[in-house]
Amino acid sequence: MSRKKVIEMRDIVKTFYLGTPNELEILHGINIDIYDGEFVSIVGASGSGKSTLMNIIGALDRPTSGEYTLDGVPLNKMNSNELSQLRNRKIGFVFQTFNLIPRSTALNNIELPMLYAGIPRKKRAERAVQLLEQVEMSERSKHMPNELSGGQKQRVAIARAMANDPAIILADEPTGALDSKTGRLVMDLFHTLHEKQGKTIVLITHNNELAKETERIITIHDGRIVDEKDGGENMREVNHESV
Numbered sequence: 001m002s003r004k005k006v007i008e009m010r011d012i013v014k015t016f017y018l019g020t021p022n023e024l025e026i027l028h029g030i031n032i033d034i035y036d037g038e039f040v041s042i043v044g045a046s047g048s049g050k051s052t053l054m055n056i057i058g059a060l061d062r063p064t065s066g067e068y069t070l071d072g073v074p075l076n077k078m079n080s081n082e083l084s085q086l087r088n089r090k091i092g093f094v095f096q097t098f099n100l101i102p103r104s105t106a107l108n109n110i111e112l113p114m115l116y117a118g119i120p121r122k123k124r125a126e127r128a129v130q131l132l133e134q135v136e137m138s139e140r141s142k143h144m145p146n147e148l149s150g151g152q153k154q155r156v157a158i159a160r161a162m163a164n165d166p167a168i169i170l171a172d173e174p175t176g177a178l179d180s181k182t183g184r185l186v187m188d189l190f191h192t193l194h195e196k197q198g199k200t201i202v203l204i205t206h207n208n209e210l211a212k213e214t215e216r217i218i219t220i221h222d223g224r225i226v227d228e229k230d231g232g233e234n235m236r237e238v239n240h241e242s243v
Contacts, residue, residue: 005069006167006200007034007057012066014052014223026052028223030066034168034202039194041203041211041231042218049223051172054204058170059087071167088116092161092169096176098153100145106156107132107141113163131159135189151182158189162199169193172204187213 012030017023026049034040044050055061056068059075068075071090078086092113093099100109110128119127132138135155145153154174161169171190175183187210193199203214211217212231219227 003035003037005033006036006038006071007032007202008067008069009033009057010067012053012056012063012068014049014056014061015064026223027056027063030220030223030225032218032225034200036200037194037198038216039190039201039203039214040216040218041205041214042220043205043208043211044220045206048220050204050206050220052223053220054170054172057168057202058091058093059083088113089164090167092163092166094154094157094161094169094171094174096173098145098150098157098177100153100156100160102145105142105144106137106148109145109156110160110163113160117164119164127163128159131162132156134162135159149182150178151185154178154182154186155189158186158193162193167200169199169201170204171201173206174203175207175210 009030009032012027013025014027015023015025030053042050042053052061056063059070070086073086073090075083075086101112104112107125107128110131111124114124114127129138129141132141135158137152137155137159140148140152140156145156148156158169169190174190175186178186190201190203191213194201201214203210205211214231217227217229217231218225
């Protein structure tokens with residue numbers, strides 16, 4: 001039985017128009033397949049096009065041409081409202097800068113995607129409590145983001161990313177703002193989600209050492225996929241210390 005494709009990209013081109021007749025092509029015909037339950041990294045230096053590609057994978061931006069299908073849904077003909085709903089239901093974002101709502105508790109931050117999805121209050125609260133337990137942050141449920149360390153904020157962000165049981169978790173430099181020990185623990189949490197829950201995770205990074213921990217490494221350079229190879233060299237035992 002063949003594995004289900006969660007991400008299918010064909011001939012993705014992204015051009016930015018800098019005023020007629022100037023245009024700048026950032027992505028030059030990208031083809032990517034990512035399968036259900038894979039842990040994949042997309043690696044590239046600054047200026048490689050990886051951020052532009054991440055925005056397209058995350059349905060935050062549209063390609064100029066080409067086709068993108070996410071979890072069986074073609075995105076090309078969706079309007080902005082439909083894309084917004086798809087993002088909320090199908091994609092769990094984890095950003096380098098955490099992007100938590102400052103005046104909301106950890107629990108309320110996790111509930112937010114479920115609120116947008118129209119999930120009833122009682123069910124939202126129950127799910128948020130479960131997710132906080134999964135990331136070992138139950139005792140911090142009532143804390144505001146400014147009362148949390150960087151590692152704790154990222155754990156809450158990962159729990160929030162899981163809120164609607166998304167098709168993919170899209171993690172953009174998730175350890176970039178953390179020290180190496182805390183970053184290690186956050187990576188261990190991704191491994192747990194992947195190994196124990198079978199989550200599909202796409203890690204965007206410039207860090208080759210982190211990329212080696214994933215099952216497959218896709219390298220982007222000057223807007224083209226230049227290499228694709230198996231990772232798994234540095235897979236570590238999952239560490240359950242709290243951040």
